[in-house]
Amino acid sequence: MTHLNLTKSSFAGNVPSKISHLSKLVSLDLSFNFGMRIETPTLKRIVQNLTHLTELFLDDDMSSVSPNSFMNLSSSLTSLSLFYCELKKRFLDSIFHLLNLQLLNVGNNYNLTGSLPTYNWSTPLKTLKLSRTEFLIDLPNLISNLKSLKELYLRGCNFIGSYPTFLPNLTQITSFALSHNNFGGQFPWSLLNFEVLTYLDLSYNNFIGAIPSWVYTISSLRYLLLDNNQFTGHIGEFQHNSLVFLWLNNNNLHGPFPLSISKLGEPSYLIVSFNNLSGNVESNIFFKLKNLENLLISNNPLLSLSSFTFATNILPKIVSLQLSSSNITEISHFLQTAEYIDHLDLSNNQIKGNIPTWLLEVGTDSLYYLNLSYNLIQGPLPFPPLGISFFSISRNNIIGQISSSICNLSSIEYLDLSYNHLSNMIPPCFGNFSYNLIDLDLQNDNLNGTFPTKFAKGCRLRSLKLNGNQFEGSLPQSLVHCRKLEVLDFGNNKINSTFRRWLETLPELQVLILRSNNFHGALGKPKTKFSFPNLRIIDLSQNEFHGHLPTNLLKYLKAMMNASVNKGELKYMSDDYYQDSMTVTMKGFFIELVKIQSLFTTIDFSKNNFKGEIPGHVPPSLGNLTNLEWLDLSSNKLTSEISIQLVDIKSLAILNLSENYHFGQIPQGKQFNTFKNDSYNGNLGLCGFPMTKACGNDKGPPPPPSTIQEDYLKFENGFHWKVVLLGYGYGFVFGLVLGYLVFSSEKPK
Known part of the structure; x- marks a missing residue:
């Protein structure tokens, strides 16, 4: 046997050492069998016995393997891939000196250290991938030694020296990735001479200035990723139809949407969200884009898609359509034929009237994300597809009651019906429903009655917000099963209860709001010194609590006392899909915080009947x-x-x-x-x-x-x-x- 390829075969367990007996192997690929593991003795035998190998791909779990196990690799090796295999410690310098090595990929080994040779380095390397490692990279040295280099991937790396000095030598480069490196200032476009470029990724840096005109003239360019920078100016008109990926989101680009988009041949990603584009976008721009799968135009406040009325045969392969904040006034009928769509965001628009019944049948087998929040939608609460995972119709004019059939949404994880005109009680099935739910937001819906008392063991709730309703009764003690709960907001209801000590035991609770209810009694002393280990926001104001100020309780709020500031990055309370918000009282006014900073801390015990002294x-x-x-x-x-x-x-x-x-x-x-x-x-x-x-x-x-x-x-x-x-x-x-x-x-x- 000379070639053995078991990639993506779902094998599990340890790689058998007998593979090392295949002494005539030229190519061995065991990659992407995520249950498979390579042990050090087996790897050493492979390296020692397979002396004819030219290709070795081991993109699998090697967390227990030392990089020294690769010593004495075959000198005939041309390709070595050790991608995302949890290698640690220092990478062998000798591998860079293999005389025939053309491809080396050790990317995404986050704890792998090393450096590139600084002398006597002559290699035919054409592809080098060191992204997201701890390598120290001297770019001028790298480029001056790698004369044959065509693909260079250096995402999220550690650089020494100055980066612009290497750029003029990249005339033969076809793929170039420099993202996630916090480079800033003006990118030295004038030094570049990319003649055969197919892939350019400068995303997630802090580059400024305009995108030069020559970027739009490269006939071979297929992937252009400049997102999450601070580029300014207009998006130019593309002169060729080669582009497949265009990512320009999260910049400061302005001007009209480029008309040349309509001439592109086979694009699958067009992403220009979060810029300052302006003017009208006509639907005929997308008429010829039969292969477009992802169209993201959200959050360009001056851009209007009000005339976005597609014929039914437009965008037949669309998978993700995000048109938030785009001045849309109606739901386009072309969605009736979008049978593959899984992500639809029409939030923050001017959509009026009832939701068409056909919309709720779109993507019946595929749709998992549907966001219709912040519109002017009227009528009863719609019932989304059964397979939905995220559904938000908050801040509309929805009326009526919540039907018990909503509990049939067996895959729902994020449900936001807040700020509507719903009424009546919550269906009792909501308690068992909590087994799947991660975030539930029913704020300001005028709901009444008692909240369901049965929360399942293994409850996954992270955020439960019921502020501004008419709920009565007491807090359901079964919430103690929700061990992942971070936000609990029962404020502005009619809860009649004493303070429940089991709240102290919720290990992840960060926000507790019980403001303006009928809570009463003394708060008393905490049961242990480990009460509320992560609590940072507590609001018990406007109740009937009495007794002495609970100083012992406050003394144990360690997360609040130890709150620190990471000046390099602002973080907010959220998860993959949902951003937490809350209302606080400041200077006598209620202020809504649409985002909650992770370093926000506050205590409000006002308007109760506490007694005692504060310093004079x-x-x-x-x-x-x-x-x-x-x-x-x-x-x-x-x-x-x-x-x-x-x-x-x-x-x-x-x-x-x-x-x-x-x-x-x-x-x-x-x-x-x-x-x-x-x-x-x-x-x-x-x-x-x-x-x-x-x-x-x-x-x-x-x-x-x-x-x-x-x-x-x-x-x-008090x-x-x-x-x-x-x-x-x-x-x-x-x-x-x-x-x-x-x-x-x-x-x-």
Whole structure:
């Protein structure tokens, strides 16, 4: 036997060592048998005995194999592929010196280290793939030594030196991938001389400037991926019909949609979402694109697809159609013949009236994602195809009730019916339904009755949002089965219950909102020091809780105290398909956060009947909050001089200490020179700028204790909380400063 190819054969278990007895093998391919594993002894025998090998493809699990096992590979080897096989440690330098090696692929071995030879390196390599490894790559050295190189894949790599210096030598290159490397600035297009290029991938960098005209003139170009950069200017007109993949999404491109798209021969991907394209897109542009499978034009606010009315024979092979935020006013009839479609997004448009019955039969055997949210759709709740996985019709004008037949959607994982005009009760079957559901959003639907009490063991729910309905009863204790629950929002209902201690045991819970219900009783002490291990947002406001402030509970909120900022990347609470949102109270206003930053923290216990004390002064430790932008301690009974340490908070932009009993001289300098009278109103003992009352030798005594006591009696029960807002450069981080009372033993965060 000279050739053995078992690729993608679904074999499992260890590779038999007897393969090494096939001493005349020239080509061996065991790739992509994801249950198959290669052990070190077997690999060593293959390398030692198969001395005639020219092709070796082992793209399988080699997590236990040392790269040293490849020592003494056959000198006749021309192709070696070890893609995505979990290799670790340092790759053998000697492999780069194999005299006949033309293809080397070790991509996607995330823990594989190594470097390229710096001297005596002469090789006929034509294809080199080092993407997503820990190799140190000196590009000028690489290109100067690889004269025959045609394919170079360096996605997500570690570079040393300057990258533009190697570009003029790439005249013979056919495939070039440099994505996911955080390169920035102007890409040196003028240095390039890509004469036979078929594949260009510069995506996921920070390149700026316009795309040069010569990109549109390369007759051989089939794949162009420039997405997720900051390119500007118009999309040019393509001069040839060779293009198959066009990915330009997530840039700053503007101008009209290119008319030359209609002349392309066999494109399967056209993706221009999240740009600033403008003008009208006529349906006849796509008339000849019989092989187009993926059309993504979403989120170009100035682009209009209002005349997007296809004939029934247009886009017969369409699989993914994403036209969100495209000014569409009706659902195109061409979808009736889209028998292969699996992803349809028509959200954020101007679609009116009832949903046509035929739409709910589209892709009966294939459709798994259907998003009709943020439209003007009317009528009863439609019933999507049984095989649907994601269904959203939120923020429309849907009326009526939720039929129990919705529980027949056995594959549903994401269901969003929020912000409609539904009524009546939730079908009892929703409890067992939770076995498949990951995210359920029924906010602001005017639903009533009791929420289903039976949640199945093994419940997969990650997010359950029922805010703004008329639910009664108590929290279903069977939610304790939902161990993956991160967001639980029962706010603004009529729940009549005490605080349920089993909530503390949910290991992944990050958001707990029970605002504005009929909860009552004391919160009491947590059962263990490990209560709410991941909780960052808790809102129990506007209930009837009483008793002492639960300081022991707050002391254990470790995730809130340890919240940190990753300045390199903003992250939001979400999963693959669903973005979490919530409503918070700030400065007396309800504000909807359409995204929740993962570093957002807040506590709101206001408008209950708690009793106890909070400190009567502003602690100097607030000065340690060096990133504080907004400090509001107004309308309390704070009695102290204003701490001079606050002057050192350079980022402080808003200060409100009004309606307290502060006395003495107002600190001067830095940000304090920008604050006006309304920051201090109602503090009769204060003096100095910006107040009209000047300070003498006597800076003013504190008000008489009797006055303070009288004013305390004006409060019926308890005390009031105010929110402190913290900013970290990439947006706002919200937190309630409880530090001096609750976290006095912890380092301020």
